[in-house]
Amino acid sequence: MTDAAVKHAGAPARRRINYLPYLLSLPALLVCIGILIPFVTAVYYSLQRYRLNLPMMRGFIWFQNYVDFFSDREFWHTVQVSLEYTVLTVGVELVFGLGIAMLLQKQTRINNIVSILLLLPLMTAPAIAALMWKLMTNPNFGVLSYFVQLLGFNNFKWASDPSTALFTVVLVDVWVYTPFIMILLLAGLRSLPTQPFEAAALDGVPRRFVFFRITLPMLTPYIITAALFRMLDSIQQFDIIYPMTQGGPGNTLLVFQVRAYLEFYQYTNVGKSAALLIILWAITYALSNVFIKQWLKLRERARGLA
Amino acid sequence: MEHMSVLERVVRGVLIALIVLFFLFPIFWIFLMSFQTNEDILRIPPSLFFTPTLSNYSALITGKLVSNAGTLDIAFMKNLWNSVLLSTASVVIALILGVPAAYAFARFKFRLGEDIAFTLLSFRFAPPLLVLLPLSLYFQQLGLTDTYIGLIWVYQLIALPLILWIVRGYFEDLSPDIEYAYRVAGHSWWRTFTRIAIPLAGPGIAAAGLLAFIFCWNNFVFALILASAEKQPVTVGALAFVTASGIQYGQIAAAIALSVAPTLALALYAQRYLVEGLSLGALKG
Numbered sequence: 001m002t003d004a005a006v007k008h009a010g011a012p013a014r015r016r017i018n019y020l021p022y023l024l025s026l027p028a029l030l031v032c033i034g035i036l037i038p039f040v041t042a043v044y045y046s047l048q049r050y051r052l053n054l055p056m057m058r059g060f061i062w063f064q065n066y067v068d069f070f071s072d073r074e075f076w077h078t079v080q081v082s083l084e085y086t087v088l089t090v091g092v093e094l095v096f097g098l099g100i101a102m103l104l105q106k107q108t109r110i111n112n113i114v115s116i117l118l119l120l121p122l123m124t125a126p127a128i129a130a131l132m133w134k135l136m137t138n139p140n141f142g143v144l145s146y147f148v149q150l151l152g153f154n155n156f157k158w159a160s161d162p163s164t165a166l167f168t169v170v171l172v173d174v175w176v177y178t179p180f181i182m183i184l185l186l187a188g189l190r191s192l193p194t195q196p197f198e199a200a201a202l203d204g205v206p207r208r209f210v211f212f213r214i215t216l217p218m219l220t221p222y223i224i225t226a227a228l229f230r231m232l233d234s235i236q237q238f239d240i241i242y243p244m245t246q247g248g249p250g251n252t253l254l255v256f257q258v259r260a261y262l263e264f265y266q267y268t269n270v271g272k273s274a275a276l277l278i279i280l281w282a283i284t285y286a287l288s289n290v291f292i293k294q295w296l297k298l299r300e301r302a303r304g305l306a
Numbered sequence: 307m308e309h310m311s312v313l314e315r316v317v318r319g320v321l322i323a324l325i326v327l328f329f330l331f332p333i334f335w336i337f338l339m340s341f342q343t344n345e346d347i348l349r350i351p352p353s354l355f356f357t358p359t360l361s362n363y364s365a366l367i368t369g370k371l372v373s374n375a376g377t378l379d380i381a382f383m384k385n386l387w388n389s390v391l392l393s394t395a396s397v398v399i400a401l402i403l404g405v406p407a408a409y410a411f412a413r414f415k416f417r418l419g420e421d422i423a424f425t426l427l428s429f430r431f432a433p434p435l436l437v438l439l440p441l442s443l444y445f446q447q448l449g450l451t452d453t454y455i456g457l458i459w460v461y462q463l464i465a466l467p468l469i470l471w472i473v474r475g476y477f478e479d480l481s482p483d484i485e486y487a488y489r490v491a492g493h494s495w496w497r498t499f500t501r502i503a504i505p506l507a508g509p510g511i512a513a514a515g516l517l518a519f520i521f522c523w524n525n526f527v528f529a530l531i532l533a534s535a536e537k538q539p540v541t542v543g544a545l546a547f548v549t550a551s552g553i554q555y556g557q558i559a560a561a562i563a564l565s566v567a568p569t570l571a572l573a574l575y576a577q578r579y580l581v582e583g584l585s586l587g588a589l590k591g
Contacts, residue, residue, distance in 0.1 A: 020495070021419060024410035028403040028470065029422055031462050038440035039432070045440060100325055103318060114322055116577045121329050123573040123580075124566050125524035127541045131548060131562055132336050135555065143335055143352045175329065183584050236433045239526045243545050257435050257527075264439050277436040288431035292424070299475070 045274035052268035065275035074251065074259075078276075082255040084166065086234040089173045090227055096174065097181030097226070102215075104182075105189050115186060122179040126172075126239035133172045134159070134244055159245050162252045169253060172240050177233075181226045188222030189215075221298050228291035232284055256280040333566070339559035347555045362560035371554060378551065381535060382561050385543030389565075392529075392539055393522040395458050397515050400465035405511060408470050409503060412477030413485075423470070430467040437463070438531045445532060452534045460528050465518040472517070472583055476510025477503065513583035516576050520569050540565035 049061045069075040100118070104111040121129065136144045137158035148156045155161075159168040192215075200210045238257040241247060247258040254262070256276060263273035310318070339347055341358040365371045371378040410416070411423045441460065442451065450456030480503065488498050504511070526541040533539075535546065544561050551557060573580055 018414065018416065021410035021414035021416040025407040025419070025422055028407040028466055029425075031403060031459065032425070032466065035437055035441070035460065035463055038437045038444060041440040041444070042436050103321055103325070110322070114326060116574065117326060118329050119573050119577055119580060120333055120570050122584075123520055123524075123569045124333070125526065125541045125569070127524075127526035128544055128562055128565050129332075131544055131558070132332050134548075135339065135559065135562075136332060136335060138555075141348045141350065141352070141555070146350065146352055175332065179329065180584065183581055187581070232431050238435070242530075243526070257433060260433075260435050260439070264435075270439070273439060274436075277433055277439070280433045281436050284431050284433060285428075288428060291431075292427065 042274045042277060045270050046278045048271045050269075050271040050274075052270060061271075065271050066279070068272075069275070069279070074254075075276075077251060078254050078256055078259050081166070081253060082235055082237070085170065085173075085237055085253075085255055086231055088166070088170045089177070089234045089237075090230045092170065092174050093178045093181050093230060094223065094227055096178045098185055098219075098223070100178070100182045101185040101189055104186060107190075115182070118179040118182060121176050122183075124176065126176050127243045129176050130169075130172055130240045130243040133168070133175070137168065160249055162249050165245060165249060165252045169237075169241050169244055172244065173234070173237070176240070177230060181230065184226040185219065185222055188219050192218050221294070221301065225291070225294050225298050228287060228294060232287050232291060235283060235287070236280065333570070336559050337563050339556065340563040342556055342559075344554070344556050347559075359556075362556040363564075365557055366560055366564065371551065371557060378554075380547065380551070380557070382540075382543060382547060382564070384536070385538055385540045386564060388533075388537055388543075389523055389539035389541075389568075391454065392457055392461060393519050395454070396461035396465050396522045397519045399458065400462055400469050400518055401511065401515055403462070404466050404469035404514075405473055405504065406499075408473035409477050409499060411470070412474045413482060423474070427467050427471060434463075434527050435531075438528065442531050451532060452537050454537060457529060457532055457537065460532060461522050461525070464521050464525055464528075468518045468521065469511075469514040472514035473507060473510050476507040480506050509579065509582075512576075513579040516572065516579050517583040520572065520580075523569050 046065055047060060047062055048058060049064070050058050104115050124132070133144075136142045139145055139157065139160075142158075145156070145158070157164060159165050196214050196218075197210065200214060236257055237255050238261070241253050241255060241258050242261065245253050247254040247262060257280065260273045260276045260280070263269050263276060338354070340362055341360070342356050343359055343361065346353075346356040366380060366382050369380050369383060371380055411419055438460075445451040445456055448456075450459075484506070485498050485502050488502050489495070493501075523539070524541065525539075529537070529539050529542045533542065535543075538546065540561075544558075544565050547561055548558055
């Protein structure tokens with residue numbers, strides 16, 4: 001071990017296999033592999049008829065759980081709500097995040113203080129943020145319920161009404177995660193070369209043109225990275241919806257993970273719950289592959305510029 | 307940059323004020339509520355003027371909630387302690403495991419290296435319940451349900467990938483030449499790693515550790531599934547408290563304030579590290 005040379009990229013000497021890197025990364029890997037086993041188990045469960053309350057019925061049924069989903073309207077409702085939630089949150093957060101980042105782009109004292117203060121919602125646990133908004137939208141004394149009433153909406157019931165529940169949880173998500181996108185895009189904006197903007201200013205190019213033809217295209221890699229990252233989180237939403245409404249009212253907000261949770265604990269249907277989660281996993285796996293590639297590209301670019 | 311007209315300055319000022327209002331008002335309001343009696347909270351219209359009281363906090367700290375309906379025991383301080391214990395222990399272990407691994411991935415191009423790194427990263431993106439639900443059945447068999455060790459182990463899923471990838475980026479940005487020179491001077495590999503590499507990557511390690519701590523603290527779903535009331539952190543405890551106490555809104559607000567205060571204070575104290583860590587070490591070289 002002692003003569004294991006410090007090798008790095010480009011070091012030509014390769015006398016024998018160097019065990020050091022394996023030794024260094026093994027503990028981390030082992031800790032995670034213990035957790036990989038449940039994943040395989042989940043795949044296995046998803047191929048079974050497995051209900052905790054009916055253990056004698058347990059049996060292998062291949063893809064029946066999955067096939068059943070196709071004719072299950074509740075399943076398609078879950079797909080639809082999850083997609084709506086993802087598209088709405090990521091879309092709104094991108095627009096707000098970009099807008100705020102552009103407002104704060106110049107490094108003045110006020111801008112720096114504001115961008116630090118905006119970290120606070122992001123550092124709030126989403127589950128706790130949900131409780132905060134629940135208190136503020138309480139029909140009896142909630143300050144937001146009061147304001148909404150002042151504005152003339154007498155029957156605005158926030159998360160407890162099916163027609164406004166999605167709006168309410170999206171609002172909480174936007175409150176928590178817009179700062180994340182803002183931080184990424186602000187870092188992106190501040191790292192852009194200044195020459196194109198100076199040239200455009202000299203030539204008197206209209207600002208809208210500068211935004212659509214210079215800022216936006218140069219910022220696109222950052223926007224895509226931020227959007228993919230948030231999509232991965234949003235499609236798996238649980239922390240805000242569960243504390244706020246437990247997926248209700250009725251089935252309104254039963255996104256993938258909330259439904260899987262209830263399927264497991266309320267209906268003790270392990271097989272169906274596992275199948276739901278495997279489908280969700282397939283979606284996130286595809287998304288995360290795109291994300292990792294995009295992120296590494298951005299990383300290389302940032303390194304090249306530095 | 308270009309000159310701004312008066313109108314533009316005003317519009318910008320108003321917009322920034324609105325943004326600050328939207329993002330800070332909820333935190334401000336809940337902190338305010340936590341110093342109010344239930345009568346003040348229930349008053350319509352809501353008011354900024356009231357006589358502040360510490361009774362909500364004292365009820366939480368003593369663990370006894372005295373109301374007309376009788377006395378209610380609250381285990382919230384226990385939850386707070388659990389959060390401190392779980393997050394700290396998880397981050398310390400993740401640093402011990404993750405920093406050497408990050409160094410290995412950064413410095414050595416070895417077979418399977420990228421595969422292992424990607425496998426670890428992909429944990430970050432898998433649906434947590436997919437792992438947690440089968441794991442809860444296993445934990446029952448292994449006797450790990452509702453133990454700190456079991457929880458800390460699972461928390462590695464949050465902390466390890468984060469530390470691994472952020473710290474790796476920092477090691478990659480350090481020139482290996484310094485370490486090489488130190489090695490040539492006759493020092494062992496271990497000495498080089500601990501005396502040169504780790505101190506140089508210090509800011510990155512701090513950023514990763516800080517971020518991992520906050521993510522562990524803020525985690526909800528792991529403990530919801532694997533811990534009983536005795537071992538729950540604040541995120542799950544606060545929800546249980548809301549369900550149990552029902553209408554003690556002042557205490558609920560105080561519990562929320564206590565739950566978020568540590569991460570908010572950390573964020574303000576170390577905001578520079580935080581921003582660097584959040585941009586995944588990707589944007590800053």
